[in-house]
Amino acid sequence: MENLQQLARTTFSNLPVEKQEKIVAAAVREFSRHGYKKASINTIVRDAGISKGSLYQYFHNKEVLFVFIFERFTLLVKKAVAEQGRSNVARAREGESATAEQGRSSIVRARDGESTTAAQGRSCVVGAGPEHDFFSQVGRVLLAGIEFIDRHPDYFQIYLRVLFEQDVPMREKLLAQVRLFSREYFGPLCQAGQKSGAIRSDIPLAVVIFILDATLDRFLQSYAQGALDRDLDLGQINREELLVQVKLILQVLKEGLAVYGNSGNRVV
Amino acid sequence: MENLQQLARTTFSNLPVEKQEKIVAAAVREFSRHGYKKASINTIVRDAGISKGSLYQYFHNKEVLFVFIFERFTLLVKKAVAEQGRSNVARAREGESATAEQGRSSIVRARDGESTTAAQGRSCVVGAGPEHDFFSQVGRVLLAGIEFIDRHPDYFQIYLRVLFEQDVPMREKLLAQVRLFSREYFGPLCQAGQKSGAIRSDIPLAVVIFILDATLDRFLQSYAQGALDRDLDLGQINREELLVQVKLILQVLKEGLAVYGNSGNRVV
DNA sequence: CCATAATATGACCAGGTGGTCATATTAGTG
DNA sequence: CACTAATATGACCACCTGGTCATATTATGG
Known part of the structure; x- marks a missing residue:
């Protein structure tokens, strides 16, 4: 037993949790500010209040540290997706009855409140019909993304940095683990949507996914770093207005x- | 006259054009590969085949060099936009007669060929009606973007790099000069579209622009760096398929x- | 052909990088 | 307490960065 511990002693995970968190926090801060390459190990150790030698005892090199941090991010994403999925399933189980209200995220709950009050006669996005599931699911995914950014803005920044930095070590592999709204996630959703008749099936699935992905991704990017978009400037916006924007975009x-009449010339 | 030349002698613009181009090419290559901060002056001078001292005689520092290069990019963009605008005006003047065929860009011409041959009975995006102008204008803007990337891929990379690098020197100012599909460009277009009845006016202008901007920008990004998107993978695609994708997206x-019937529950 | 002014050059600078390692400190044990 | 094994430390390394400047080279005009 001492042998096993000897092997594991020097590893990061055997440190007191408090120290672990300080190091992680410092690394996350630095990577989120500067991406991979420009991030400084010196800055990280300074912020974490440890010596450089120690850091290199926990992590073989910069790359290992970065991958470790990024994997924490993918874990958080997976957890968020799972939660969102669970709440979606629960929602489906409860059906149309407006009584569904268990432990879901605040923002999603807020949106529910809105939609139920506004669901008298007007039916914009959240209306009756077979497409209800699809578009409100998409909406919920988007709101889950927003909530993720609220909770973990630094981690999301790291994600964005990886997305647009070319020479991050395991870039492809790391992104593959995560790709927020990519085919693996939207694929089944859209396929089901086409099957159930919620969305048209004369458009190739790839194109459907592309447009959803582009719009939602961009929305989250704008939300995460308000500077990018002058058009809708999210970030300075309050929650209610944000929900309005989401609704409009889904619409x-x-x-x-x-305009309505003009879509009549579509080939059916 | 010698006095004036004395002042100007050491400047970049007085170099033999051949040398100028070599330096610019080296700088463009390096900045496109590594963005601003990570780009190496040493690499640039090596590639350009000049000494470091010379470079610093032409450009005060790295920042000045970068701004100079970026301004060449904005110039190229302005030229492309002007061309595109001219061809749009010409197109409008010629009206619906299919005889319009002056000195326009190859790819736009190619698309025209497609649309005119396909314009018998089926009307997908390029159909008759008041919205014709708007959506085909949007399409032409997108294709102009694609053509720009084909012509100047390195410059477009630099643009993307600036877009996602936080600490580029004059970032805000540089981007403001250019923002490919931002409010200044799409604003008037969309406003006109709403006025002419081509697009619905129950959606705030900002939202309309956001969605167009997001989709088109993402499309060009995917086109420029095929790695980003697994969904539609552009970049490996041939021209015809590309045009099909564009059409579908606009559609x-x-x-x-x-699906068609479901849009009936919209509030009119 | 020479003298002088313009230009090109790369060794050099301070500062920063990721990474190493002998040494100091601490913790565990008999 | 003492001895040893585990861990923490920061001076140090080679390398790279943007930037400088005395010196060498070239071009020009007399």
């Missing part, structure tokens, strides 16, 4: 930009 | 994702 995705 | 933007 456009669903109904298109053309 | 979805116009008509929405919902």
Whole structure:
């Protein structure tokens, strides 16, 4: 037993949790501010209040440290997705009855409140019909993303940095673990949507996914770093307005930009 | 006259054009590969085949060099936009007559060929009606973007790098000069579209622009760096397929994702 | 052909990088 | 307490960075 511990002694996970967290926090801060390459190990050890030698005893090199941090991010994402999925399943089980209200995220709950009060006669995005599930699921995914950013802004920044830095060590592999709204996640959703008749099936699945992915990803990027978009400037926005924006965007995705009558010339 | 030349002698613009181009090419290559901060002056001078001292005689420092290069990019963009605008105006002047065929870009011409041959009975995006102008204008803007990337991939990379690098010197100012599809460009277009009845006016202008911007920007990003998107993988794609994708995307933007009958529950 | 002014050069600078390792400190044990 | 094994430390390394400047080279005009 001492042998096993000897092997494990010097590893990071055997440190007191408090120290672990300080190191992680410092690394997350630095990587989120500067991406991989420009992030400074010196800064990290200074912020973490440890010596450089110690850091290199816990992590073989910069790359290992970075991958470790990024994997914490993917874990958080997986957890968030799982939660979101669970609440979706629960929602489906409860059906249309407005009594569903268990331990879900605050923002999603807030949106529910909105939609139930506004669900008298007007039906914008959250209306009756077979497409209800699809578009409100998409909406919930988006809101889950927003909530994730609220909870873990630094980690999301790291994700964005990896997304746009070319020479991050395991870039492809890391991104593959996560790709927020990519085919693996939206694929089944959209496929089901097409099957159930919620969304049109004359558009190739890839194109459907592309547009959803592009819009939602961009929305989250804008939310995460308000500077990017002058158009909708999220970030300075309050929660209610944010929900309005989400609704409008989903509405456009669903109904298109053309005025109602003009969509009549579609090939059916 | 010698006095004036004396002042100007040491400047970059007085170098033989051949040398200028070599330096610019080296700088563009390096900045496109590594962004601003990680780009190496040493690499640039090596690639350009000049000494470091010379470079610093032409450009005060790294920042000045970078701004100089970026301004060449904005110039190229402005030229491309002007060309695109001119061809749009010409197109409008010629009206619906299919004889319009002056000195326009190859790819736009190619798309025209497609649309005119396909314009018998089926009307997908390029159909008759008041919205024709708007959506085909958007399409042409997108194709102009694609053509720009084909012509100047390195410059476009630099643009993307600036877009996602936080600490580029004059970042805000540089981006403001250019922002490919931002409010300044799409704003008037969309406003006109709403006025002419081509697009619905129950959606705030900002939201309309956001969705167009997000989709088109993402499309170009995917096109520029195929790695980003697994969904539609552009970049390996041939021209015809590309045009099909563009058409489909515009179609979805116009008509929405919902099946035709379901858009009936919109509030009119 | 020479003298002088313009230009090109790369050794050099201070400062920063990721990474190493002999040494100091601490913790565990008999 | 003492001895040893585990761990923490920061001076140090080679390398790279943007930037400088005395010196060498070239071009020009007399």
